[in-house]
Amino acid sequence: MKGLARSLGLATAAAMALTQASVGFTRDEGYYFAAAQSYEAWLRLLLRSPLQAIAQTGKYWSYNFEHPGLTKLLFAVSHLVFTTLTHALPDALSWRLPAFVFAGLLSYWLCLLGSSRSRAAGVLAPLLFWCAERTFFHGHLACFDIPICALWAGVGVAWLSAIQSEQRGPKICFGLMYGVSLAVKHNAWFLPPVLLVHALLLTQRLKALLTLPYMLLSPLVLFAAWPLLWHEPIGHLQAWVAFHLHHVHYAWWYFGQVLRAPPFPIWYPLMVDALVLPIPAVVLLAADGLSLLYGFARRKLDPQRLLELALAGAALLPFLTTTTPIFGGIKHWLGFVALLCPEAAGLLVLIAPSPRKLAAAAAAVLLPGLWQIAHVHPYGTSAYGELAGDIPGAASLGMQRQYWSSNVTAVLPWLNEHCPPDARVYFHEVNFESYRTYVSMQMLRADIHYAASPAQSDYAALQWHREFRDREPEVWNLYGTHRPATGLYLDGVPQIVVYARPGKPGAP
Amino acid sequence: MRRVAFALLLACGAGSLLFDLTLSSRLPRESDWAELAGALRSEARPGDLAQLWPVWAEEARLHIDSMPVLAEEDLVHADYLGFKRLWVVSLPHFGNPEKGLQERGATPAAPARRFGALQLQAWDLHAPEISPLTTQDAEHEVDYVARRCAQVRIGSHFVVRGPAGSALHVRAGVIGERAYDAGKPAVTVQVFAEGLRLGTLDIPRTARDGTGWRRLDVPMPAGAAERQFIFTIDSSDALRPFCLTAWTSK
Numbered sequence: 124m125k126g127l128a129r130s131l132g133l134a135t136a137a138a139m140a141l142t143q144a145s146v147g148f149t150r151d152e153g154y155y156f157a158a159a160q161s162y163e164a165w166l167r168l169l170l171r172s173p174l175q176a177i178a179q180t181g182k183y184w185s186y187n188f189e190h191p192g193l194t195k196l197l198f199a200v201s202h203l204v205f206t207t208l209t210h211a212l213p214d215a216l217s218w219r220l221p222a223f224v225f226a227g228l229l230s231y232w233l234c235l236l237g238s239s240r241s242r243a244a245g246v247l248a249p250l251l252f253w254c255a256e257r258t259f260f261h262g263h264l265a266c267f268d269i270p271i272c273a274l275w276a277g278v279g280v281a282w283l284s285a286i287q288s289e290q291r292g293p294k295i296c297f298g299l300m301y302g303v304s305l306a307v308k309h310n311a312w313f314l315p316p317v318l319l320v321h322a323l324l325l326t327q328r329l330k331a332l333l334t335l336p337y338m339l340l341s342p343l344v345l346f347a348a349w350p351l352l353w354h355e356p357i358g359h360l361q362a363w364v365a366f367h368l369h370h371v372h373y374a375w376w377y378f379g380q381v382l383r384a385p386p387f388p389i390w391y392p393l394m395v396d397a398l399v400l401p402i403p404a405v406v407l408l409a410a411d412g413l414s415l416l417y418g419f420a421r422r423k424l425d426p427q428r429l430l431e432l433a434l435a436g437a438a439l440l441p442f443l444t445t446t447t448p449i450f451g452g453i454k455h456w457l458g459f460v461a462l463l464c465p466e467a468a469g470l471l472v473l474i475a476p477s478p479r480k481l482a483a484a485a486a487a488v489l490l491p492g493l494w495q496i497a498h499v500h501p502y503g504t505s506a507y508g509e510l511a512g513d514i515p516g517a518a519s520l521g522m523q524r525q526y527w528s529s530n531v532t533a534v535l536p537w538l539n540e541h542c543p544p545d546a547r548v549y550f551h552e553v554n555f556e557s558y559r560t561y562v563s564m565q566m567l568r569a570d571i572h573y574a575a576s577p578a579q580s581d582y583a584a585l586q587w588h589r590e591f592r593d594r595e596p597e598v599w600n601l602y603g604t605h606r607p608a609t610g611l612y613l614d615g616v617p618q619i620v621v622y623a624r625p626g627k628p629g630a631p
Numbered sequence: 632m633r634r635v636a637f638a639l640l641l642a643c644g645a646g647s648l649l650f651d652l653t654l655s656s657r658l659p660r661e662s663d664w665a666e667l668a669g670a671l672r673s674e675a676r677p678g679d680l681a682q683l684w685p686v687w688a689e690e691a692r693l694h695i696d697s698m699p700v701l702a703e704e705d706l707v708h709a710d711y712l713g714f715k716r717l718w719v720v721s722l723p724h725f726g727n728p729e730k731g732l733q734e735r736g737a738t739p740a741a742p743a744r745r746f747g748a749l750q751l752q753a754w755d756l757h758a759p760e761i762s763p764l765t766t767q768d769a770e771h772e773v774d775y776v777a778r779r780c781a782q783v784r785i786g787s788h789f790v791v792r793g794p795a796g797s798a799l800h801v802r803a804g805v806i807g808e809r810a811y812d813a814g815k816p817a818v819t820v821q822v823f824a825e826g827l828r829l830g831t832l833d834i835p836r837t838a839r840d841g842t843g844w845r846r847l848d849v850p851m852p853a854g855a856a857e858r859q860f861i862f863t864i865d866s867s868d869a870l871r872p873f874c875l876t877a878w879t880s881k
Contacts, residue, residue: 374808380840381775383811403644410636474636484637487644494651509647513654518687519725593772593807600769605692605700612690615658615722620689631696 128234131249136227139262145501146263147529153556155265158187159198159218166203184351189366192349193306194270197221215564219265226262229273232280233464240469247468252461254492255400260503261454267308268454274304275458279434286331298337302344309367317437321430373450374590379521381589386445392456398511401491411467435462502530505613518616524587528552530618533611534584539568541629547572549580577601583622598622606631657724663747668694678715684728691720706731717754762794764877771874773804774843780876785869795858796879801832801847806872810837818866824858
C-alpha cells in the first residue's frame with residue numbers, strides 16, 4: 124500500500140508543479156517570500172561564517188516572527204539550491220516547491236488512511252480531497268495551510284503506528300512528527316488534547332497514554348527549525364502565542380452581512396464548506412461525518428476511525444466557538460475536510476461494491492469538482508459549488524467574492540500591453556512583496572510602478588471586496604470616468620476591475 | 632438501502648454536473664452586452680439611468696456608455712435623484728426586480744426585451760421635480776453603494792439658498808468602513824430654514840449593513856418660495872468622513 128501511496132503523493136506534487144504557473148502570488152505568499160529571502164541570506168551566512176550566523180538569528184529571523192520557521196526555511200533552502208546556486212528554477216517555483224511536497228505528503232497519508240479500508244478507498248481518499256478548486260488552489264501556495272493539513276494527517280498516521288507498536292522507533296517518529304507539525308503552524312497546539320482524549324477512549328488506554336510523553340521530543344524540532352528561538356526563546360514564544368491569541372478580525376462577507384467581529388455564526392465553517400465544495404462531495408462528507416458520529420455514539424469506532432473523527436472535529440472546533448477569526452475561506456480548517464476523506468472514500472466503496480458501480484459513483488462525486496477546477500482555476504479563492512449556485516449564485520447570496528489578491532494575474536497581460544513606460548498602477552490589495560515577485564517572474568513589466576493610492580496612479584486594478592467598495596467611487600472621482608477599461612469577470616461576476624485615466628492607452 | 636444511496640449519489644452527481652455545464656447558458660455573452668448597449672445608445676435621452684439587477688452584473692459598466700449606470704441595492708427606497716426613466720438591465724435567471732420597482736410606484740414604460748440572457752425594460756419613475764441643495768459632483772460609498780453626495784466635515788455647518796418646494800429631503804451617512812467603527816458616537820444633522828428647525832437626522836454607528844444611509848423627509852412649512860437653509864453636522868467624534876445630500880421636491 125505504501126507504493127500506491129507514494130505514487131499518489133508524487134502524482135499530486137507533479138500536478139501542483141504543472142499547474143502552478145498561472146496561480147497568482149497571494150498576499151501571504153508575498154510575506155513568506157520576503158521571509159524566505161531573509162532566511163536564505165542567513166543560510167548563506169551560516170555556510171560562510173557559522174558562529175556569526177548563530178549570533179545574528181534575530182537580524183534575519185525576526186521578520187514574520189508570528190509563524191514558526193520550518194516551512195519558510197524549506198522555501199529558503201529550495202530557493203538557495205534550485206535558484207541561487209543552480210539557476211535551475213525561477214524564484215517563485217523554487218519557493219513553492221516545498222509546498223508541492225507537502226501536498227504530495229497529504230495525498231500519501233490520506234491514501235494510507237483510506238487503504239486500511241480497501242485499496243480503492245486508498246485511491247479515492249486523496250482524490251476526494253483534491254477534486255475541488257478551493258483545495259486544489261491551496262496546494263500550490265508557499266503558505267502553511269496545506270502543510271499543516273498534511274501534518275494533521277501525518278501526525279495521525281504516526282500516532283496510530285506508535286500506539287500499535289511495541290518498538291520505540293515508531294514512538295520517537297511520532298514525537299518528532301508532532302514537532303514538525305508544531306514547527307509548521309500553531310494549529311498543532313490543538314493536537315495534544317485531541318490525542319489525549321483519543322488515548323483515553325481506547326481499550327488499550329495505558330499503552331496509548333504512555334506514548335504521549337514522546338511528544339516532549341517536539342520542542343527539539345521546533346527549536347532546530349526556528350533559529351529565532353535560539354536567543355531569548357521565552358520572549359519569542361510569548362510573542363508567537365500572543366499574536367494568535369489576539370489576532371485581528373478581517374472583514375468577511377457572509378450572506379449579505381460583513382462580519383467584522385465576534386460573535387460569528389456558530390455554523391459558519393460548515394456552511395462555507397457546504398457552499399464552496401461541489402455538492403456530491405458535500406453530501407458524501409456529510410454522510411461520512413454522520414456515520415462517524417453514529418459509530419462514536421454506539422461505541423463502534425475502531426481506533427483509526429475514532430482518531431479520524433477526533434482530528435476532523437479538532438480542525439473544525441475552534442471555528443465553531445464564534446470567537447476565532449474566520450477569514451480565509453476554508454483554508455484554516457482544511458484538516459476537517461481532509462480527515463473526513465478516508466471514511467468518505469470507504470463509504471463510497473461501500474455504496475458501490477462492484478468495480479463498474481464504483482467507477483460510476485466515483486465519477487458522480489469527482490466530476491463536478493474536476494469541472495470546477497477546469498472552469499475556475501487559478502482563481503481558487505473565488506470558487507463556489509452548486510449549492511451556492513456557483514460563482515453567480517454566491518454573489519447573489521452576498522458571499523465573500525475572493526481574497527488574497529491573487530486573481531490580479533488575469534489583468535497583468537492587459538497592463539503589460541497597454542501601460543505606457545513608467546506607468547503607475549494602483550494594485551489595491553496586492554502588496555508590494557507580491558508585486559515585486561510578479562516583476563521578478565516577468566509576469567509584469569519592470570517599468571510599471573507600484574502606486575500607493577489611486578490618487579498617485581494612472582491605472583487602478585481594483586479587487587472586488589465588499590469592505591473595499593469605497594475604492595471604486597474614489598477612482599471614479601479621481602479619474603473622471605465610470606467605465607472600466609478591462610477586468611476579470613468570472614461567470615459575469617466582477618473580481619478585478621481595471622480603470623485607466625482618460626487619455627491613457629487602453630482607456631475606453 | 633445501498634441501492635438507494637447509490638442511485639441518490641448518481642442523481643446528485645449528474646444534477647450537479649448538469650447545473651455546472653449549463654451555467655453559461657444562463658449568463659450573457661459579449662454579443663448580448665453589445666446589442667443591449669447599442670439599444671440603449673439609440674434610445675437614451677436626458678434623465679435616463681441604467682439600473683443593474685442583480686447588482687453584481689457590473690460587467691455592464693464595460694459596455695453601457697450612453698447613460699449613468701447604478702447598482703442600487705434597495706430598489707424600493709433608492710432616490711435616483713434627478714432621473715425620470717430607469718432602464719433596468721437584469722439577468723432573469725438570477726432575480727426579478729419588478730416587485731421592488733412596483734412597490735416604489737414605478738411603472739413599465741415599455742415591454743421587456745431580451746438580448747440573450749439579458750433583459751432590458753424601461754420604467755417610468757414618476758419622480759417629482761426636485762431642486763438640489765447640495766452639490767452632486769462626486770460619489771462616495773456609504774453602506775456599500777456609491778452615493779452622489781457632498782463630503783462635509785463633521786463639526787461644520789453650511790448655508791444654502793434654494794426653492795422651498797413642498798418637502799425637504801436629506802440623506803446622510805459615514806463614508807466607507809469607518810461607519811462600522813465600534814463605540815463611535817452618532818452624527819447629528821440639523822436643518823434650519825429661516826431660523827426654524829425643520830428636522831434632525833441622527834446617524835448612529837452602523838451596526839447592521841443596509842442601515843448606514845439615513846433618511847429624513849419632512850414637509851416644508853408654509854412660507855417664502857425660496858429660503859435660506861442651514862445645515863449643521865455635529866458629533867463628539869469629528870474624524871470620520873461624512874457625506875450628505877439634500878434637496879427639496881415640488
